[in-house]
Amino acid sequence: MLFPTSVIGSYPKPKWLLRTLSNPKASSEEKARALDDAVRLVIKEQELAGVDIPSDGEMRRVEMTEYFTERIGGFTFKGPVRVWGNNYFNKAAVVGKVYYKSPMLVDEFLFAKQSTSKRIKVPITGPYTIADWSFNEYYRDKRELALDLASVIRQEVQSLARVGADFIQIDEPAMSTHPEEVHWAVETLNEVVKGITGVKFGVHICYGNYRALFPHILDAKVDQFALEFTNRKFRDLDLLKEYSYDKELGLGVIDVHNSRIETVDEVKYGIGEALKVLPPEKIYVNPDCGLKLLDKTVAFEKLRVMVRGAREMEAEISGNGKRRGPEDALGPARGGAWGEVSGFPWLDYSPLLFFHIVGGSGCQELSWHIRCFSHGKALRPS
Amino acid sequence: MVGALPAPSYPRPYALGEALRKKKSNVEALLNRYVSELVDAQKKASLDAITDGRLLWDNVVEGSASLLTGWQKGDLTRFFDNNYFYRRPIKSQLKPLSLEPELKLMPWPNRLFTVLGPFSFSKLSSGEPAVDWDYARAISTVLSGYEGWLAIQEPSLLEGGFPDDLKAALQLFPSSAKKLLMVYFRPFSPVYDKLLDLPVDGLWLDCLADPSWKVTLKERGQKRITALGLIDARNTRLENPDDVLRAASSINATGEVYVAPNWGFDILPYPVSKQKTRVLGAVKRRSEVS
Numbered sequence: 205m206l207f208p209t210s211v212i213g214s215y216p217k218p219k220w221l222l223r224t225l226s227n228p229k230a231s232s233e234e235k236a237r238a239l240d241d242a243v244r245l246v247i248k249e250q251e252l253a254g255v256d257i258p259s260d261g262e263m264r265r266v267e268m269t270e271y272f273t274e275r276i277g278g279f280t281f282k283g284p285v286r287v288w289g290n291n292y293f294n295k296a297a298v299v300g301k302v303y304y305k306s307p308m309l310v311d312e313f314l315f316a317k318q319s320t321s322k323r324i325k326v327p328i329t330g331p332y333t334i335a336d337w338s339f340n341e342y343y344r345d346k347r348e349l350a351l352d353l354a355s356v357i358r359q360e361v362q363s364l365a366r367v368g369a370d371f372i373q374i375d376e377p378a379m380s381t382h383p384e385e386v387h388w389a390v391e392t393l394n395e396v397v398k399g400i401t402g403v404k405f406g407v408h409i410c411y412g413n414y415r416a417l418f419p420h421i422l423d424a425k426v427d428q429f430a431l432e433f434t435n436r437k438f439r440d441l442d443l444l445k446e447y448s449y450d451k452e453l454g455l456g457v458i459d460v461h462n463s464r465i466e467t468v469d470e471v472k473y474g475i476g477e478a479l480k481v482l483p484p485e486k487i488y489v490n491p492d493c494g495l496k497l498l499d500k501t502v503a504f505e506k507l508r509v510m511v512r513g514a515r516e517m518e519a520e521i522s523g524n525g526k527r528r529g530p531e532d533a534l535g536p537a538r539g540g541a542w543g544e545v546s547g548f549p550w551l552d553y554s555p556l557l558f559f560h561i562v563g564g565s566g567c568q569e570l571s572w573h574i575r576c577f578s579h580g581k582a583l584r585p586s
Numbered sequence: 587m588v589g590a591l592p593a594p595s596y597p598r599p600y601a602l603g604e605a606l607r608k609k610k611s612n613v614e615a616l617l618n619r620y621v622s623e624l625v626d627a628q629k630k631a632s633l634d635a636i637t638d639g640r641l642l643w644d645n646v647v648e649g650s651a652s653l654l655t656g657w658q659k660g661d662l663t664r665f666f667d668n669n670y671f672y673r674r675p676i677k678s679q680l681k682p683l684s685l686e687p688e689l690k691l692m693p694w695p696n697r698l699f700t701v702l703g704p705f706s707f708s709k710l711s712s713g714e715p716a717v718d719w720d721y722a723r724a725i726s727t728v729l730s731g732y733e734g735w736l737a738i739q740e741p742s743l744l745e746g747g748f749p750d751d752l753k754a755a756l757q758l759f760p761s762s763a764k765k766l767l768m769v770y771f772r773p774f775s776p777v778y779d780k781l782l783d784l785p786v787d788g789l790w791l792d793c794l795a796d797p798s799w800k801v802t803l804k805e806r807g808q809k810r811i812t813a814l815g816l817i818d819a820r821n822t823r824l825e826n827p828d829d830v831l832r833a834a835s836s837i838n839a840t841g842e843v844y845v846a847p848n849w850g851f852d853i854l855p856y857p858v859s860k861q862k863t864r865v866l867g868a869v870k871r872r873s874e875v876s
Contacts, residue, residue: 282822283855284600288662288671289644290607292600295669295855297822337669339822381667411664461662 206484206521207475207514208256209507210454212408212430213327213373214268214494215246215261216503239264240315247320249504254511257371257488259325260316262496267293268329268375269337271308276356278302279338297339302352304359313369326364327373327408331357331396332389336378347388354395361396365403373406373430380412387420394425406430406454410493414440418447430454432492434470435461438477445481453482456492458510463502471513484521489514588834588843588873589634590866591790591813594700594737594768595646595850596624596639596859606642617641621691627860631867634844635698635735638691645672645852646739647710650702653688653728654721656680663710666741666771668820670853675711680720682727689732696734700850701725703740703767704755715747717755726758736763737790744772748780756785766790766813770849775802787811788841792848793833794818803837810841815848817866822858827868831876834869845869 224230224238246261265271273279273296280299284292309326316324331353335346343349361372374396379389397405406428409417414431421429433440433456444453457474458466471489478487489510495503598606602616624639643649645665651657657680659673692699704722708714729736738759743752759765767784770792774781781789788811793799803812814837816830834845845866851859 283857285853285855286598286603287669288673290598290603292603295853341821341823378669381664 205256206518207487207489209254209511209514210257210325210430210488210490211250211255211259211261211507212410212454212490212492212494213259213262213325213375214265214496215250215259215263216496216498216500217261217263218242218245218500221263243316244319247316250507251320251322253504253507254515255322255507257323257325258316258320259327260312260319262327262494264312268377269334270294270296272329272334273338275305275308276302276334276353277305278342282339295337295339298342298349300342302349302356304356307363308360310363310367313364314367317368323371324369325371325373325406326369327375328357328360328364330374330376330379330407331392332385333376333378336382346385350389350392351395354392358396358398358400361400361403365400370402371404371406373408374426375408377408377410377412379409380414380417383413383416386417390420390424394423397425404428406452408454408493414443418443422447422449422451426451428452428454428488430456430488430490432456433474433478434459434466434492438474441477441481449481450486452486452488453478454488454490457489457513458491458506460491460493460495460498463498465502465505466509466513468509468513468516471510472517475513475517479521588831588845588870590631590870591635591735591844591846592628592633592637592698592863592866593819593847593849593851593859594637594640594698594739595643595649595852596637596641597851597854597856598641599856602641624860624863625694627863631863632870633863633866634870635696636692636694637698637700640700640850645670646700646702646850647672647675647707650707650725651675651677651711653683653685653701654680654724655683656724657711660711665710668853672710675707677711677720680724682724685728685732692734698735698737699729699732700737700739700768701729703738703743703752705749705752706740706742709742709745715742715745715749717749717751719751719755722755722758726760729760729763731762732760733762734764736760736765737768738765738786739768739770741768741770741772743777743781744769744774748777753784759786764788764811766811768813770815771795773798775799778802778806782807782809788813790846791815794848800833800836808837808840808843811844812837812839812841813844813846816845817847817862819847819849819851819854819862822854824858824861825865827865827872830865830869831872835873 221238221242225235242263243260246263247258250258270293278298278300279296281294282297285295286292309328313326331350334353335350340346340349364372405426407426408430410432428451455478457471599620602620605613605616620641621638625636628636640649657675657677660676661674662671663674665672704717707721708716708718765786766788767786768790773796774791775796775798788809790813792815814834816833817825830845834843
């Protein structure tokens with residue numbers, strides 16, 4: 205298959221999940237069940253959109269570093285810090301030597317795996333970003349901290365590999381913000397993957413100056429880099445050409461910074477630009493970054509368009525496709541289903557319609573849960 | 587003797603952020619409570635200037651722009667290499683507003699106010715490495731007649747491209763203010779001579795970002811006022827006041843010397859910002875008795 209489609213990781217959380225998690229009267233069992241339901245739902249949504257390699261949407265993670273610093277030894281929290289506007293996160297402080305306590309993502313992966321027959325991508329925040337987005341009260345410098353964190357993340361990756369995870373994406377958004385540190389940041393990546401076989405390793409980097417990553421980034425012993433391109437009008441593809449990049453590329457073709465839905469032709473244009481630099485078998489197709497800040501209906505529709513663009517390009521490359529005019533760019537995704545699913549409040553509130561569209565076994569229980577949550581309860585069918 | 591200055595801005599406490607986000611009715615009450623708490627903390631620490639913390643400013647870029655009309659919010663943009671973002675101002679025709687509402691929050695005489703300088707405003711809004719003269723004229727009109735400490739933040743000066751006309755632009759800023767030009771996040775030594783030549787009363791320097799800071803200050807002299815950014819605004823680790831005082835005392839001061847944070851406390855947890863304020867006070871007290 206050419207141009208396999210995937211996601212970066214995060215997906216918008218359903219409103220009923222957020223309500224349940226913030227409800228002081230909800231029991232821990234109810235919250236756990238809501239999380240399970242949410243994972244099933246977002247995986248199913250990705251399947252409906254046609255995504256080949258879904259993730260669990262990071263439903264169980266509050267924030268990409270906080271989730272890990274809460275579970276790695278040596279960290280403490282001293283209060284929320286602001287990232288922008290009135291958005292805060294609990295930035296951890298390292299107050300002792302960091303150490304691995306117990307698996308952090310294994311249960312998450314196993315649950316996702318049993319919720320789909322598709323290959324699952326497991327995103328994990330990388331050691332450099334955890335180090336950079338933490339206060340360092342203990343280590344002499346950031347490099348020393350990041351190398352110790354690499355050993356911790358490596359243990360987690362080993363745990364994941366043991367239970368069958370075969371596509372792990374190391375998220376390193378901080379890596380492009382300190383050009384002078386990229387050379388040793390790559391060392392930490394290599395420490396994470398050292399000696400682990402049977403796993404495809406991707407690295408996701410966003411929000412920064414990609415030129416600063418080169419040439420050191422080419423020394424990373426990983427299979428794929430998933431990078432944002434749409435937000436930069438695909439200009440950075442020139443960098444790949446300049447440095448004779450020959451790894452797989454997770455090509456970002458969906459802008460996650462605004463809610464405008466790309467057209468199929470725009471997606472195809474992005475893939476076409478990448479084909480000027482890389483052979484088709486090296487190109488995976490994904491959004492620029494995680495989708496969690498988008499409205500859920502927008503995220504779904506963006507994925508659907510992304511998949512359609514990839515499939516049409518595949519058909520054209522294989523000689524089976526025919527050129528479409530731009531007027532066709534937002535037509536039905538799959539045999540007329542589009543008309544039924546436009547509007548989308550059903551994804552949060554209307555389980556019966558959801559069941560109707562999805563059909564098949566395995567979804568009935570899910571639809572029951574959603575119905576119960578939409579009435580503020582969490583009950584299992586008898 | 588070594589004095590002590592507060593951060594030009596303090597972190598917005600989470601409760602205030604939540605109230606603002608949810609547009610709750612208790613925003614003003616919370617704001618008054620936290621400003622009063624911060625002012626008390628600075629007074630207890632006997633700091634030489636007092637700020638209200640600029641708690642309603644999202645950041646210094648948008649905060650400075652909020653003193654003007656004729657711009658709108660653009661893309662979310664990273665503030666230097668921090669995991670901290672601002673909305674890039676997209677200007678049309680900048681016009682000054684009144685400073686009075688801001689000063690009502692800081693009625694005390696030794697107040698510390700801050701704005702972004704005209705070069706950094708240009709770099710952080712349009713990306714142009716040049717003085718934004720529209721901004722310089724408008725913001726200096728806003729500040730006209732201002733009395734008190736004024737920290738003019740120009741971090742972009744350390745990224746290369748020191749503009750020749752910055753000197754002329756800074757001449758527009760009020761002579762009634764005690765003006766400190768503030769640079770941070772990169773070594774200042776390479777442009778120190780140019781900084782010394784600027785028409786301001788003093789320099790506020792990020793010593794933590796410059797391993798050569800002591801040599802530079804000793805060998806190349808100092809302005810009438812030097813604020814030494816020795817308190818790390820990007821890390822929760824609390825400094826030892828004796829170590830800070832020792833460092834501050836080592837530069838053969840030729841003018842007034844103050845210890846200070848190397849930047850605003852914007853990205854520290856709120857409780858830590860108060861602890862660091864106490865450290866600043868402890869440095870000053872030790873200096874007085876030594």
